[in-house]
Amino acid sequence: MTITINHFLVVSFLLFSIGLLGVLVRRNFLTVLMSVELMLNAVNLNLIAFSRRLSDLTGQVFSVFVITIAAGEAAIGLALTISLFRQRRTLNVEDANTMQG
Amino acid sequence: MTPRLVFDVAAGLAILFACVMVVHRHPVKSVLALVVSFFALAVTYVLLAAPLIAAVQVIVYAGAILVLFLFVLMLLNVPEEVRQTPDRPIHQALSAGAIVAFAAALLASLRAYGATRAAPSAELPPGDLAPVARLLFSDHFLSFEALSILLLAALVGSFVLARREESP
Amino acid sequence: MKVSASDWLLLSPELFLTAAGLLILSISAFFDKAKEEFLAFLTLLFVGVAIGLVAFLSGYGGRGAPIFAGMFIVDNFAIFFKLLMLVSIALTVLASIQFVGRAPYPAGDYYALLLFTGVGMLFMVSGNNLVSIYVALELMALSSYILAGYFKLEIKSTEAALKYFVLGAFSSGVLLYGLSLVYGIAGRMGLPDLAKLFESQAKSNLLLVGILLILAGLLFKIAAVPFHVWTPDVYEGSPTPVTAFFSVGPKLAAYAILARIFYVGFPKFHADWGLIIALVSAATMVFGNVAALLQTNVKRMLAYSSIAHAGYALMGVLGFRTEFGLWGILVYLLAYTFMNFGVFALVVFLETKGYAAESVADFNGLARRNMTAAVVMLVFLLSLAGIPPTAGFIGKYYLFTSAMKAGYAWLAVLAVLMSALSLFYYFRIAAAMFFSEAEGAPLKSSYALTAAVLICAAATVIVGVAPQPFVEMLRACVIKAP
Numbered sequence: 001m002t003i004t005i006n007h008f009l010v011v012s013f014l015l016f017s018i019g020l021l022g023v024l025v026r027r028n029f030l031t032v033l034m035s036v037e038l039m040l041n042a043v044n045l046n047l048i049a050f051s052r053r054l055s056d057l058t059g060q061v062f063s064v065f066v067i068t069i070a071a072g073e074a075a076i077g078l079a080l081t082i083s084l085f086r087q088r089r090t091l092n093v094e095d096a097n098t099m100q101g
Numbered sequence: 102m103t104p105r106l107v108f109d110v111a112a113g114l115a116i117l118f119a120c121v122m123v124v125h126r127h128p129v130k131s132v133l134a135l136v137v138s139f140f141a142l143a144v145t146y147v148l149l150a151a152p153l154i155a156a157v158q159v160i161v162y163a164g165a166i167l168v169l170f171l172f173v174l175m176l177l178n179v180p181e182e183v184r185q186t187p188d189r190p191i192h193q194a195l196s197a198g199a200i201v202a203f204a205a206a207l208l209a210s211l212r213a214y215g216a217t218r219a220a221p222s223a224e225l226p227p228g229d230l231a232p233v234a235r236l237l238f239s240d241h242f243l244s245f246e247a248l249s250i251l252l253l254a255a256l257v258g259s260f261v262l263a264r265r266e267e268s269p
Numbered sequence: 270m271k272v273s274a275s276d277w278l279l280l281s282p283e284l285f286l287t288a289a290g291l292l293i294l295s296i297s298a299f300f301d302k303a304k305e306e307f308l309a310f311l312t313l314l315f316v317g318v319a320i321g322l323v324a325f326l327s328g329y330g331g332r333g334a335p336i337f338a339g340m341f342i343v344d345n346f347a348i349f350f351k352l353l354m355l356v357s358i359a360l361t362v363l364a365s366i367q368f369v370g371r372a373p374y375p376a377g378d379y380y381a382l383l384l385f386t387g388v389g390m391l392f393m394v395s396g397n398n399l400v401s402i403y404v405a406l407e408l409m410a411l412s413s414y415i416l417a418g419y420f421k422l423e424i425k426s427t428e429a430a431l432k433y434f435v436l437g438a439f440s441s442g443v444l445l446y447g448l449s450l451v452y453g454i455a456g457r458m459g460l461p462d463l464a465k466l467f468e469s470q471a472k473s474n475l476l477l478v479g480i481l482l483i484l485a486g487l488l489f490k491i492a493a494v495p496f497h498v499w500t501p502d503v504y505e506g507s508p509t510p511v512t513a514f515f516s517v518g519p520k521l522a523a524y525a526i527l528a529r530i531f532y533v534g535f536p537k538f539h540a541d542w543g544l545i546i547a548l549v550s551a552a553t554m555v556f557g558n559v560a561a562l563l564q565t566n567v568k569r570m571l572a573y574s575s576i577a578h579a580g581y582a583l584m585g586v587l588g589f590r591t592e593f594g595l596w597g598i599l600v601y602l603l604a605y606t607f608m609n610f611g612v613f614a615l616v617v618f619l620e621t622k623g624y625a626a627e628s629v630a631d632f633n634g635l636a637r638r639n640m641t642a643a644v645v646m647l648v649f650l651l652s653l654a655g656i657p658p659t660a661g662f663i664g665k666y667y668l669f670t671s672a673m674k675a676g677y678a679w680l681a682v683l684a685v686l687m688s689a690l691s692l693f694y695y696f697r698i699a700a701a702m703f704f705s706e707a708e709g710a711p712l713k714s715s716y717a718l719t720a721a722v723l724i725c726a727a728a729t730v731i732v733g734v735a736p737q738p739f740v741e742m743l744r745a746c747v748i749k750a751p
Contacts, residue, residue, distance in 0.1 A: 011112045011115065013207055018120060034131060036438045039446070040445065043446050043448075052149045057233050058456075063151075064154065069411075071166055072251050073438055074166045078169060078263075079262035079263040085177045240340070247389070257381065258412065262418055
């Protein structure tokens with residue numbers, strides 16, 4: 001059996017779903033942050049698989065951009081982590097709830 | 102090893118360790134699991150004839166971003182998360198339901214999408230960086246420059262947020 | 270790809286604003302806390318020059334065609350949004366001077382980040398390719414997360430940034446997945462190319478899923494139901510001038526790209542996305558108004574009120590292929606920018622005077638202590654409720670007409686009912702200002718904040734009393750549906 005493009009798309013989809021689930025159910029801010037990174041990686045896999053299938057390099061260029069943006073996002077997320085931890089001594093998102101929902 | 106075997110192992114590892122990352126209560130182990138997952142993803146990029154992205158994935162993601170995560174974890178000395186009972190069952194059931202519905206819709210439409218086409222295509226010489234670079238710095242150079250501002254903003258922002266300030 | 274001198278000229282507002290941000294950033298090190306006001310005036314000057322550049326481009330003949338390999342377009346639509354967004358940034362600077370000045374944080378970084386957010390917004394509305402639009406969107410989003418958390422010694426501000434960040438990053442992940450699916454089907458990212466390709470192609474389910482995900486990602490940024498959960502917390506926790514900015518600037522940019530992506534890129538599927546947007550619009554205005562009715566915290570009430578207004582505004586996107594097109598939403602956004610910013614600017618005013626401006630009671634007896642502020646607030650509230658002769662009435666009139674013309678009469682009727690409902694909670698603030706007694710000395714405002722509020726009030730009244738010239742001008746700014 002050869003590898004078809006659909007194999008990659010299914011893997012990407014599974015990774016995206018795992019990331020989605022992580023953002024929705026986990027309460028540790030760092031895990032949420034990592035789940036977002038996982039979602040972005042799933043998108044990259046999608047882009048590169050499509051780029052291969054279409055013989056078009058835009059997908060690869062876009063995925064370079066996505067990686068760069070992910071790096072920026074991680075930097076800000078981690079800075080926020082530090083800021084939160086200094087104030088609350090916790091990374092639990094649900095503890096950070098001084099405003100009435 | 103056949104490409105098929107490589108793909109199976111890489112994809113399996115990527116998914117398995119992604120699950121470990123989400124489920125594990127210890128943040129440091131979560132990060133390490135994500136590193137493995139991202140390495141495995143880099144292997145699939147090689148299979149897709151995108152060695153540049155594979156290299157960037159290893160260097161930037163596994164090498165820089167996740168090390169930054171580890172660095173912050175060590176700096177803050179975050180304790181292991183206490184296992185709590187889920188206190189919002191409706192919320193969790195709803196999100197699980199939404200994901201299942203999303204999965205059904207997407208997988209159904211994926212089946213219709215070019216299942217017959219095999220991945221390798223002769224038109225893209227594998228490993229050739231020049232066309233990617235040409236596209237990046239010609240058609241997409243405006244976005245490239247916008248990204249440089251984005252990185253600067255992120256740099257300034259993380260400095261602003263993480264800098265220790267004396268309370269007034 | 271050839272780039273001519275005229276292309277660089279069309280890019281000049283973005284280039285200038287970037288340079289301004291870098292300059293503010295680098296000279297801010299030489300200003301201590303006491304002299305930081307100078308940085309604010311410098312920022313104001315730069316934004317003014319950028320407004321001048323955009324105004325110059327509005328009369329420039331070379332605009333309208335995509336440039337930079339089809340990535341960037343400066344049409345009338347983009348120019349309208351750029352002017353409005355730059356004005357909102359200028360107003361934010363005016364409202365921030367005193368607020369940031371008395372806080373223990375360096376102001377230089379704040380203004381520089383505000384300018385970078387502005388650069389992202391300007392790039393967004395000129396984006397003509399999904400790649401460049403996405404990158405610009407992230408530039409705007411990342412800078413605004415930092416602004417939300419800028420008052421980092423206040424736990425609420427950090428929490429606001431945290432919530433904004435998690436949901437923002439999540440929504441852009443969803444948006445991005447949608448983009449990747451559309452790319453996989455079409456193999457191209459330029460909006461006109463996409464439309465051309467889909468014209469001759471049958472619908473595929475995967476493509477519809479992709480479009481749906483893109484729509485969901487954008488609705489997050491607009492804060493439409495069911496993607497609104499972040500709004501009240503972020504609006505309550507962020508520094509109030511930043512809240513005022515969030516309720517206007519980034520939303521303008523999100524409406525602009527929503528309209529552009531769906532009008533230029535996916536015109537073929539307008540029956541599908543039109544219906545979804547109509548349903549979301551209905552749910553958003555009902556939820557926003559009912560939730561606002563139940564609030565006692567002013568900032569949260571205004572947050573829900575701006576959710577409700579997002580519901581009204583979405584009606585303006587429905588006029589696809591009618592003679593109205595996007596005309597309704599443009600007129601409405603012109604009114605919305607000034608009235609909504611004005612309302613938040615008055616909350617800033619109370620906060621700088623030591624009132625938390627949290628509960629409606631903080632507005633008690635405002636008429637006795639500062640008549641001007643109370644009257645101006647009344648103008649904004651009337652405008653938000655859509656009472657003539659204010660700008661809000663004109664905006665809503667055009668929105669409702671455009672929904673009617675597009676065949677969504679039920680939505681227009683619902684919107685009228687909801688506007689009537691909104692009178693109740695706007696009236697609560699008005700009643701507190703004029704009919705409640707309260708102790709307290711007269712309140713005086715700083716010049717900068719007064720200027721911001723009066724500009725908003727003047728615009729709200731002028732557009733309301735003499736709408737004709739503005740409305741006619743905006744007619745030329747709509748994107749023509751192919």
